[in-house]
Amino acid sequence: MSVLGFDPVVVWGIILAILIGTFAFRVSFIVLFGHLESVPERLERLLQFVAPAALAALAFPALVYVDGTFAITLGNERLVAGGLAAIVAWYTESLLATVVVGMAVYWVLLAVV
Amino acid sequence: MVSWQDVVSRSGGGVLSWSDVRAGARDIALVLPGPFSVAMIASVAAVGAGMSTAQAFVLVGVTFAGASQLAALELMREGSAIVVIVVTALMINARFAIFSASLAPHFRELPSKWRWGLGAVLSTPAAVLALAQFADDESVRRRSYYLGAAVPLWGVWQVGVVLGLFLGAQIPEWMDLGFVVTLVFLGLLFPTLRDRPTALAAAVGGGIAVVGAGLPLDLGFVLGTASGIVAGQVLDWRAGR
Numbered sequence: 001m002s003v004l005g006f007d008p009v010v011v012w013g014i015i016l017a018i019l020i021g022t023f024a025f026r027v028s029f030i031v032l033f034g035h036l037e038s039v040p041e042r043l044e045r046l047l048q049f050v051a052p053a054a055l056a057a058l059a060f061p062a063l064v065y066v067d068g069t070f071a072i073t074l075g076n077e078r079l080v081a082g083g084l085a086a087i088v089a090w091y092t093e094s095l096l097a098t099v100v101v102g103m104a105v106y107w108v109l110l111a112v113v
Numbered sequence: 114m115v116s117w118q119d120v121v122s123r124s125g126g127g128v129l130s131w132s133d134v135r136a137g138a139r140d141i142a143l144v145l146p147g148p149f150s151v152a153m154i155a156s157v158a159a160v161g162a163g164m165s166t167a168q169a170f171v172l173v174g175v176t177f178a179g180a181s182q183l184a185a186l187e188l189m190r191e192g193s194a195i196v197v198i199v200v201t202a203l204m205i206n207a208r209f210a211i212f213s214a215s216l217a218p219h220f221r222e223l224p225s226k227w228r229w230g231l232g233a234v235l236s237t238p239a240a241v242l243a244l245a246q247f248a249d250d251e252s253v254r255r256r257s258y259y260l261g262a263a264v265p266l267w268g269v270w271q272v273g274v275v276l277g278l279f280l281g282a283q284i285p286e287w288m289d290l291g292f293v294v295t296l297v298f299l300g301l302l303f304p305t306l307r308d309r310p311t312a313l314a315a316a317v318g319g320g321i322a323v324v325g326a327g328l329p330l331d332l333g334f335v336l337g338t339a340s341g342i343v344a345g346q347v348l349d350w351r352a353g354r
Contacts, residue, residue: 003163004189014195015168018185018202019176025209027232029217031225044211046346050204051305053318053341055180057334058187059298060319061326062291078292085296089303095147098300099154099293106292 077113081106130254137242137261144238148266149273151179151297155186156277157284158294162186166278174274177236177267180301181205183294193331201338212240219247219255231259236270239263310352314345 003011063082064072074080085102092098152173159169159182172182181202188198212235220228239262246258284290306312318341325333 003168004186005192006189008165008168010195011164011168011189014185014189014198015172015176017199018178018181018206019171021199021203022176022178022181022206022209023233025203025206026213026235027229028210029213030220030232030235031228045349046342047204047207047211048305048311049314049342049345050207050338051180052302052311052315053345054184054201054205054334054338055298055302055305056315056319056341057322057337058184059295059302060323061333062295062298064323065326078295081292082295082299086299086303089300093304095297095300096150098303099150099296102296102299103293 075113077106077109080109128256129260130257133254133257134261136253137239137246137258137263138265139261140242140246141238141262141266145266145269148179148236148238149269151183152270152273153277153280154290154293154297155179155182156274157281157290158183158186160278160281161284161290162190169278169281170274173277174271177234177270178202178206180297183297187294187298188331188334191331191334192329193334197331197335201334208237209235212237212244215244216240216259219243219259223256227256231256231263234260234263234267236263236266239266310345310348313348314341317341317344 002008006014059082063079064070064076066076066078072079081102084105085098088094088101089098155173156169159172160166164172172185173179176182184205185198185202188201193201213232216231216235220231223231239259242262243255243259246253247255302315306315318337320337321340322333322337325336327333328336
């Protein structure tokens with residue numbers, strides 16, 4: 001059974017690669033302490049930009065494109081709901097609140113428009 | 114006669130300070146709904162994408178990661194190359210190495226069997242809480258406090274995964290849960306914006322990804338992420354850091 005167009009064996013490969021790498025990160029210093037000192041500050045600073053860049057690169061296109069069409073209009077329910085959810089995220093930093101508000105607004109807009 | 118308290122305290126090898134374990138649990142309690150939601154959403158998304166129960170369970174539950182897994186699923190949907198999917202997920206999870214490094218000095222003298230376990234249940238909230246507590250309070254028993262915070266979160270995560278695996282099979286298509294994933298990305302994005310360089314990284318990353326959305330092999334995402342990281346780093350340098 002293919003997953004999003006990927007062969008199941010390939011999918012397992014991806015899953016296991018991420019599993020092993022993530023586990024390695026977790027135990028790296030806690031277990032190997034004494035062999036490595038700490039993450040170089042430059043690298044640490046660079047890694048701080050990964051989440052903002054990657055998360056935005058994933059979220060923004062989903063908000064401004066509707067079925068492949070560029071749509072920065074008030075008729076784009078995802079954009080409006082996403083914008084309000086962003087404000088909630090900014091002020092509350094609560095994931096739960098962001099998702100709940102965003103979905104609520106989204107469903108209301110879908111029903112009304 | 115052995116009481117349940119005896120069993121519990123012996124299972125820690127007699128070395129845990131239960132008042133500190135409770136303190137860790139009390140401190141982590143407030144943040145548990147967030148990871149629970151992410152675990153559930155990620156599991157639902159994995160099942161919705163066509164993964165088997167086993168695949169979804171290993172992806173979200175065993176790997177004990179949410180944001181990276183949602184990103185991986187999204188990149189698979191966008192037709193990214195395998196290496197991009199794996200590298201992106203690992204870049205998002207690289208923060209665990211940083212927390213591992215920050216916590217390592219505190220656990221240095223513990224037997225290595227304990228240290229494998231402490232590393233295995235590492236999560237961002239537990240690490241942040243533990244590091245703050247260790248800086249604040251010299252006398253706290255660190256392994257105990259950390260486990261008091263980390264193990265409940267790990268447990269709640271697994272419950273979220275199981276619930277998500279179950280629900281994933283039930284949720285009807287029309288509910289458009291793809292948008293839930295987008296909202297999760299937004300919800301995870303904003304707490305990471307701490308200063309102008311990180312905000313710029315997000316703006317450039319998102320902007321370039323939008324412009325490049327039509328490119329094949331999901332190059333829009335790759336270029337967006339790379340540009341965002343570069344933009345943030347450049348602003349950092351110009352600010353003199």
